[in-house]
């Protein structure tokens with residue numbers, strides 16, 4: 122199954138463009154339009170608020186999903202950690218709709234919430250890679266991720282697949298509601314473009330080994346910073362790095378640095394900045410300057426049209442709603458090459474299981 126790869130994580134990272142294409146084709150009907158089961162759409166149209174419930178990387182994908190659902194479908198959306206929701210249930214709206222995001226479909230923390238929302242008889246949708254999994258069987262509806270088996274403990278292709286499926290869902294609901302943002306957004310062609318651009322980015326892996334040697338060899342900690350969607354991807358990049366490199370790593374909203382975190386910056390502290398947002402790039406750049414002037418070793422990961430001389434990793438241009446599909450790739454590669462440099466088991470990091478079936 123591994124073919125020419127040494128480990129599943131790299132295989133799965135490189136499968137992502139193909140997964141995007143698979144999702145587009147699986148959700149396209151004979152008339153050439155993307156479509157979602159009518160019953161799911163009616164149930165969503167009848168709801169007044171979406172609650173996304175997930176853990177870990179799936180929760181990070183949910184943060185991007187919130188943006189897609191609010192922008193394209195104009196449905197207020199909250200994203201909750203399963204392990205928190207179960208014990209600190211928020212005040213719910215009148216007509217909630219629950220989306221369970223889970224690669225495995227077996228995560229106990231999420232299942233515990235689903236059991237509860239089923240008792241309350243609220244409609245639910247599981248978006249999962251494993252049809253027939255517990256979360257899929259117990260929810261009202263299921264949408265498959267079509268990512269193919271994900272073996273490496275560090276989740277990669279499930280994250281981008283979750284974003285892609287959520288974007289199709291948001292766009293179909295938005296069109297049903299005649300929301301302008303959805304009507305002018307051709308989700309299938311934007312996803313296909315993203316797949317193409319992901320391919321381009323993934324062929325350029327030459328610099329990562331040097332980059333991680335330079336930035337992460339002599340350190341115990343590292344930071345990812347960004348704003349908006351870049352902040353959400355920073356959280357995911359940090360999780361991936363800590364999970365397989367064992368470095369202490371945090372994702373921060375870059376505007377928050379000056380409210381405390383900047384005290385941690387010392388000579389050579391590694392800071393990776395994600396800069397893809399049209400409305401936030403100047404602010405994040407200025408945050409990057411602030412940490413640089415305090416001695417940080419920095420790496421700027423920047424969308425093509427915002428790039429400046431000296432930026433380290435340039436992301437080929439995609440639709441602004443899809444920048445996370447691009448910016449997450451360098452963070453996955455940074456984690457992978459760091460784990461490799463440290464001689465860690467890339468696919469099976471210590472203390473972790475692929476699927477967390479206990480609370």
Ligand code: M6R
Nearest residue numbers: 177178179223224225228275276
């Ligand atoms: O199978 P799930 O998507 O429900 O799993 C959720 C988390 O356990 C999972 O994403 C975990 O955080 C990954 N190992 C991160 O790479």
